[in-house]
Amino acid sequence: MEIYLADESATLELGKQLAQHCPKQLFIMHLEGDLGAGKTTLSRGLIQQLGHKGNVKSPTYTLVERYDLTDKLVFHFDLYRLSDPEELEFLGLDDYFSENTLCLIEWAKQGGDYLPEPDLTLSLRYKNEGRLVTISAHSSAGQILCNTLNK
Template identity: 55%
Template sequence: MTSITKNLQDEQATIELGIELSLWVSAPLVIYLTGDLGAGKTTLSRGLIQSLGHEGNVKSPTYTLVEPYELKDMEVFHFDLYRLLDPEELEYMGIRDYFTEKSISIVEWPDRGHGLLPAADLAIHLKYQGEQRQVEITGLTPSGQFIVNKLK
């Protein structure tokens, strides 16, 4: 496992990290985003998704569980499992159909879908550091490790 830690001074720095990630990600890829409420998971996702080519708003999928984005060469699925009461709910929504060779899946609160989600290639943990945020990015597969090495 390869990992790096970065300090993010503000919301713009979090968006810029998403932009930087967009230079190196490619399908298929599964990204787990963890951290406390308000730590910047959706902000990071917005920077990444818009940098990959989505021109509209990127809203938090807190109530819908997933927001799909059809891009030129890939699909991006942004999951927020915070309100998930039982992982079995994912079965009813056809969770396995989202993880394809053409998709990048960003999963906030992945622990709530334990046992039904594929393993992550990249684990990103955001935490408060005073008024700032600190992010730890860990590559869990060869493709995840490639991304971490490019971010160093």
């Protein structure tokens, strides 16, 4: 599925919609796209919709940021600076990919085979003044979420 996001607010709005329909069980989203494509903007819309009041920045240096929200535990990864996928072993990944958590992963490719498969992949790219996002589901939970989005 492809959606054109004309401006930043459209990216935030897609994040909100994803938050509203995200299932309770472990759910993994990969956010792909070049530098500045809008991955963190989408994450911000999503995390703020789940009740976070402050800012959401790419956790570029810490690799992962935790948000303990009312109904959900969210881990937001940015693996851009990961030099070797093996470094992920030291993060103790099993603690993240456990029950009832939502994991948003920017630059998942840097994690190689260490990361579990996503339920949903969102791939953002520049188009005209805005962005074009391609959404692909890789599980039935991902497909259900995809179906709830306005086309």
